[in-house]
Amino acid sequence: MASTAQIIHFMEQAFPGRTHHIVATGDRSATLRQPVGEVHTRPGGTVSGPTLMGLADAALYVAIHATLGITPHAVTSNLNIHFLRRPSGDKAVVAVCRLLRVGRSAVVGEVALYSEGEDEPVAHATGSYALPRTDRTTDPA
Numbered sequence: 001m002a003s004t005a006q007i008i009h010f011m012e013q014a015f016p017g018r019t020h021h022i023v024a025t026g027d028r029s030a031t032l033r034q035p036v037g038e039v040h041t042r043p044g045g046t047v048s049g050p051t052l053m054g055l056a057d058a059a060l061y062v063a064i065h066a067t068l069g070i071t072p073h074a075v076t077s078n079l080n081i082h083f084l085r086r087p088s089g090d091k092a093v094v095a096v097c098r099l100l101r102v103g104r105s106a107v108v109g110e111v112a113l114y115s116e117g118e119d120e121p122v123a124h125a126t127g128s129y130a131l132p133r134t135d136r137t138t139d140p141a
C-alpha cells in the first residue's frame with residue numbers, strides 16, 4: 001500500500017497538468033474531487049462526458065496505488081460509464097471508487113460520480129486495469 005501523500009507526490013510528478021485533487025485513499029478505495037471550470041463544461045452548462053470519464057479513470061488508478069503500492073505502468077483495459085443525470089456545471093464533481101477484485105494481473109472496480117453536495121450519483125462507471133507483473137513496487141521513489 002502507498003500512503004495518500006506518496007500517491008499525491010507520484011501523481012504530481014507523473015501528471016503535472018492534472019486538475020483533480022485526491023481527497024482520501026484506503027485499501028481498495030479512493031475519493032477524488034474535480035473542481036469544475038470552463039474547460040470542463042459543455043454548452044448548456046453541464047459537466048462534459050470526457051471530464052466525468054477522465055475522473056472515473058483517475059479514481060481507479062489512484063485506488064490501485066493505494067492498494068498495491070505505486071504501480072506506474074498499470075493501464076486501463078476497459079472503462080464503461082452510465083450517465084444517470086445531468087451534473088451541475090457550477091459544482092465540483094466527486095468520484096468515489098471501490099475496487100471489486102484485485103488479482104495478480106488485473107483489477108476491476110466501480111466509481112460513483114456526484115455533483116458535490118448531492119446525494120444521487122450523476123454517473124456510474126466500471127473499469128478494469130491490466131497490471132504488469134514486473135512493475136509493481138511498494139517503494140514510490
